[in-house]
Amino acid sequence: xxxxxxxxxxxxxxxxxxxxxxxxxxxxxxxxxxxxxxxxxxxxxxxxxxxxxxxxxxxxxxxxxxxxxxxxxxxxxxxxxxxxxxxxxxxxxxxxxxxxxxxxxxxxxxxxxxxxxxxxxxxxxxxxxxxxxxxxxxxxxxxxxxxxxxxxxxxxxxxxxxxxxxxxxxxxxxxxxxxxxxxxxxxxxxxxxxxxxxxxxxxxxxxxxxxxxxxxxxxxxxxxxxxxxxxxxxxxxxxxxxxxxxxxxxxxxxxxxxxxxxxxxxxxxxxxxxxxxxxxxxxxxxxxxxxxxxxxxxxxxxxxxxxxxxxxxxxxxxxxxxxxxxxxxxxxxxxxxxxxxxxxxxxxxxxxxxxxx
Amino acid sequence: xxxxxxxxxxxxxxxxxxxxxxxxxxxxxxxxxxxxxxxxxxxxxxxxxxxxxxxxxxxxxxxxxxxxxxxxxxxxxxxxxxxxxxxxxxxxxxxxxxxxxxxxxxxxxxxxxxxxxxxxxxxxxxxxxxxxxxxxxxxxxxxxxxxxxxxxxxxxxxxxxxxxxxxxxxxxxxxxxxxxxxxxxxxxxxxxxxxxxxxxxxxxxxxxxxxxxxxxxxxxxxxxxxxxxxxxxxxxxxxxxxxxxxxxxxxxxxxxxxxxxxxxxxxxxxxxxxxxxxxxxxxxxxxxxxxxxxxxxxxxxxxxxxxxxxxxxxxxxxxxxxxxxxxxxxxxxxxxxxxxxxxxxxxxxxxxxxxxx
Numbered sequence: 001x002x003x004x005x006x007x008x009x010x011x012x013x014x015x016x017x018x019x020x021x022x023x024x025x026x027x028x029x030x031x032x033x034x035x036x037x038x039x040x041x042x043x044x045x046x047x048x049x050x051x052x053x054x055x056x057x058x059x060x061x062x063x064x065x066x067x068x069x070x071x072x073x074x075x076x077x078x079x080x081x082x083x084x085x086x087x088x089x090x091x092x093x094x095x096x097x098x099x100x101x102x103x104x105x106x107x108x109x110x111x112x113x114x115x116x117x118x119x120x121x122x123x124x125x126x127x128x129x130x131x132x133x134x135x136x137x138x139x140x141x142x143x144x145x146x147x148x149x150x151x152x153x154x155x156x157x158x159x160x161x162x163x164x165x166x167x168x169x170x171x172x173x174x175x176x177x178x179x180x181x182x183x184x185x186x187x188x189x190x191x192x193x194x195x196x197x198x199x200x201x202x203x204x205x206x207x208x209x210x211x212x213x214x215x216x217x218x219x220x221x222x223x224x225x226x227x228x229x230x231x232x233x234x235x236x237x238x239x240x241x242x243x244x245x246x247x248x249x250x251x252x253x254x255x256x257x258x259x260x261x262x263x264x265x266x267x268x269x270x271x272x273x274x275x276x277x278x279x280x281x282x283x284x285x286x287x288x289x290x291x292x293x294x295x296x297x298x299x300x301x302x303x304x305x306x307x308x309x310x311x312x313x314x315x316x317x318x319x320x321x322x323x324x325x326x327x328x329x330x331x332x333x334x335x336x337x338x339x340x341x342x343x344x345x346x347x348x349x350x351x352x353x354x355x356x357x
Numbered sequence: 358x359x360x361x362x363x364x365x366x367x368x369x370x371x372x373x374x375x376x377x378x379x380x381x382x383x384x385x386x387x388x389x390x391x392x393x394x395x396x397x398x399x400x401x402x403x404x405x406x407x408x409x410x411x412x413x414x415x416x417x418x419x420x421x422x423x424x425x426x427x428x429x430x431x432x433x434x435x436x437x438x439x440x441x442x443x444x445x446x447x448x449x450x451x452x453x454x455x456x457x458x459x460x461x462x463x464x465x466x467x468x469x470x471x472x473x474x475x476x477x478x479x480x481x482x483x484x485x486x487x488x489x490x491x492x493x494x495x496x497x498x499x500x501x502x503x504x505x506x507x508x509x510x511x512x513x514x515x516x517x518x519x520x521x522x523x524x525x526x527x528x529x530x531x532x533x534x535x536x537x538x539x540x541x542x543x544x545x546x547x548x549x550x551x552x553x554x555x556x557x558x559x560x561x562x563x564x565x566x567x568x569x570x571x572x573x574x575x576x577x578x579x580x581x582x583x584x585x586x587x588x589x590x591x592x593x594x595x596x597x598x599x600x601x602x603x604x605x606x607x608x609x610x611x612x613x614x615x616x617x618x619x620x621x622x623x624x625x626x627x628x629x630x631x632x633x634x635x636x637x638x639x640x641x642x643x644x645x646x647x648x649x650x651x652x653x654x655x656x657x658x659x660x661x662x663x664x665x666x667x668x669x670x671x672x673x674x675x676x677x678x679x680x681x682x683x684x685x686x687x688x689x690x691x692x693x694x695x696x697x698x699x700x701x702x703x704x705x706x707x708x709x710x711x712x713x714x
Contacts, residue, residue: 065537123499142480146536149476152509153532160526169517175510179503180422
């Protein structure tokens with residue numbers, strides 16, 4: 001069963017619940033895929049705490065420099081749904097929850113994420129992110145470089161306010177790993193062992209490592225044991241892998257109005273992702289190889305390649321892999337007794353695989 | 358009395374001791390200006406501890422990514438004389454010194470400095486730094502961006518190993534301030550009140566704030582009181598102001614073989630510094646204004662502007678200002694009883710104003 005059933009020849013994705021058969025946990029009162037992340041947070045009674053994180057982030061975006069204040073505020077306001085902060089908060093709720101004790105770890109992960117995105121957009125020269133203009137496009141490259149640095153420093157500042165050396169260590173390690181991922185592109189579509197090895201390294205490093213750190217930081221702030229921190233870290237890592245795979249799938253079958261960025265972006269930029277690697281492995285289609293190797297494909301070539309990747313099951317295979325990660329992620333939560341927070345973390349896993357943006 | 362007596366029409370700087378009359382402390386056994394920083398550290402019995410810092414930095418430069426390991430090792434090996442680490446160590450020695458307790462703070466400040474320089478060189482598109490090729494020139498812009506981020510993360514990692522929330526706070530604040538300075542250029546040469554205000558803000562933020570943080574971090578690691586930490590911070594701030602003014606002076610009268618970068622660089626790039634601001638204030642010479650406002654001066658125009666700035670006393674006035682800061686810096690050390698570390702910090706102040714590279 002597929003999270004996205006794409007009618008051949010169209011870009012319309014029909015979202016259904018990919019885990020409804022496999023899920024060992026009771027299904028929530030309404031189909032998970034129909035729930036937005038905001039509803040999920042509301043149900044978990046998390047909205048107020050996330051608003052407190054948001055206020056903190058906006059406060060931090062101030063600066064003596066008007067330019068930095070403007071670009072930082074723009075960046076915070078482009079910050080998305082605060083999934084990583086929510087993971088830190090929910091992880092802390094598995095232990096002894098205190099918002100003052102975990103809020104700085106939750107803010108820090110969003111500040112690190114913001115810093116990485118601003119620098120990532122600079123490397124990619126992407127003009128839009130989540131439907132909003134990027135910092136280097138709105139101001140210039142130097143401002144984007146410095147605002148990224150500013151956000152890393154703000155994250156360090158949060159650590160100073162909640163000085164648990166483990167939490168600092170998790171985040172410092174995550175940023176090092178993100179950088180390693182940023183500079184480790186997938187360079188080939190085949191042989192598929194090589195391509196898959198590169199893809200998993202990059203995805204684990206660039207995306208999943210920060211999910212892992214957010215969960216570990218939250219669990220540490222909640223006074224968890226080393227075993228609990230390790231289990232939550234594994235949940236975060238698997239969740240992050242699935243999150244990125246779905247991101248890559250959405251580049252093939254997503255609605256660009258919902259995504260806030262053009263579909264087919266990866267193919268256009270020669271970025272090799274899981275659906276393409278699987279599609280090439282299944283067909284050996286030389287046209288698919290050529291489009292990323294040669295570069296600068298036309299809109300028609302991109303559309304044809306997308307249709308081909310979907311038709312030969314590349315998207316389907318990638319979704320199966322994402323589902324496998326989600327199953328693993330939920331498995332790690334079995335270490336914890338049932339609770340509202342545990343239920344919410346399971347719901348987050350369902351959301352990640354059924355999201356359409 | 359001048360630190361640099363420049364023969365008109367030449368670039369030769371004759372270095373003498375600028376503080377020999379004003380210094381309230383006994384002069385060292387040989388003229389300070391003849392001592393290199395390495396000799397000064399040796400005399401203070403600091404060489405072994407700085408070597409331990411250096412080994413730690415080289416260890417940290419490793420990575421699973423060969424590219425990051427290579428670029429990071431290149432960056433560490435281009436790291437200069439470790440003045441900021443030395444300040445942290447010497448500050449700690451004013452209190453209860455323990456190398457294991459202060460070494461992470463000393464390494465962190467050098468990692469932050471390295472990150473800032475790599476990003477600063479990227480903004481300036483400078484091809485050389487201290488006589489060595491810069492990271493973006495040797496690799497590319499994306500690698501420089503990411504290696505800078507990597508060094509910020511390494512610095513955070515050091516904080517996790519020596520988790521004093523005050524030290525993390527000093528460094529986080531310093532990086533925020535450096536960024537504010539980076540994005541606050543001096544935009545005018547006159548009116549001089551405006552130009553001087555911009556110059557002092559930028560210099561204080563971009564350079565002096567990290568000297569301040571290094572000293573405060575060292576004093577905190579040495580168990581100093583809040584009053585002692587404040588006094589050392591002021592020493593660092595004043596020392597850093599003088600350090601940058603001398604840097605700017607050397608761009609007019611330094612020997613480029615000793616500097617490891619071409620002289621007249623600032624004028625060529627339209628960077629407005631203290632000697633130029635003073636020279637314009639003294640003469641109102643429209644040619645000096647034009648050279649930075651118009652941009653892209655010829656070598657002849659740069660040479661003529663340098664000669665003019667020196668001839669009208671712009672360099673001399675900037676040196677007087679640097680000497681004032683050094684006097685202030687040394688004054689803050691009066692809070693501490695005489696000791697080898699206090700003597701060494703005074704010697705560092707003498708070195709800063711008499712250095713020729």
